[in-house]
Structures are given as structure tokens and as C-alpha cells.
Amino acid sequence: MPVALALVLVSAGLLTSAVFAGGGPFQASAATEARDVTIANEGRQATVSISLSREAPARAFTLNDPPRLVIDLPGTRLALPAAEPAGATGLIGALEASGFEDRARLVFALADDVRVV
Numbered sequence: 001m002p003v004a005l006a007l008v009l010v011s012a013g014l015l016t017s018a019v020f021a022g023g024g025p026f027q028a029s030a031a032t033e034a035r036d037v038t039i040a041n042e043g044r045q046a047t048v049s050i051s052l053s054r055e056a057p058a059r060a061f062t063l064n065d066p067p068r069l070v071i072d073l074p075g076t077r078l079a080l081p082a083a084e085p086a087g088a089t090g091l092i093g094a095l096e097a098s099g100f101e102d103r104a105r106l107v108f109a110l111a112d113d114v115r116v117v
Helices: none
Strands: 003-010 018-020 032-042 045-052 059-063 068-074 076-078 092-099 103-110
Parallel strands (some): 076 103
Antiparallel strands (some): 003 045
């Protein structure tokens, strides 16, 4: 059963929360796949949902000039569709995804500065 990771971003009040379905301790596995990304932009708030094949840890942080949100998923490989995620307009825009030997990295363009808390 897919596991969803949702990040909620609020511009200028700036809240980010991560929600992992499934619970329990994380067990690293190279078989974890990032299968889909959806974005829901709602004015000054946005939600990024990442569909994973199993529970995985995530590390989110921001970069400036230009503003970007970076999500690292250790022990995860990319299996994303080639198309840009639905909803990629507004606070969260284009996605650039990169796969490394030990992790997947998702980098989202942001229309405004945000802070991960």
C-alpha cells in the first residue's frame, strides 16, 4: 500500500508539517520508490504530497536566491511520471527531481520565501 508524505507550506506565517502514514520505525530499503508528486496551491498555503512505496524518512529545507524547497528522501529511488506535477503553479512551482546512490532529492521552485519548522 502506498505511503503518502504531505508537506504543508504557509507563506509568510510559514508552517511546514510532515505526515507519514503507516507509523512504526523506519526500515531502510533501496526498494522504496517515490512514485508520484501532487501539489495543491491555495493562496498563501500549499500542500506537497509524495506517494511512496513504503514509509521513508524525509528531510526538508529551503534555499534562497531563488527561493526553493528541497526534500531529501534517504534510501529512496525515483519512479515519478515524466510530466510536471499537477497543481505546480502558485506558491510551489516547477519540480526538479534527482536520484543519487543513497537518496532521491526533490527541488521545488517557490514564488515566495518559506521557512521549514
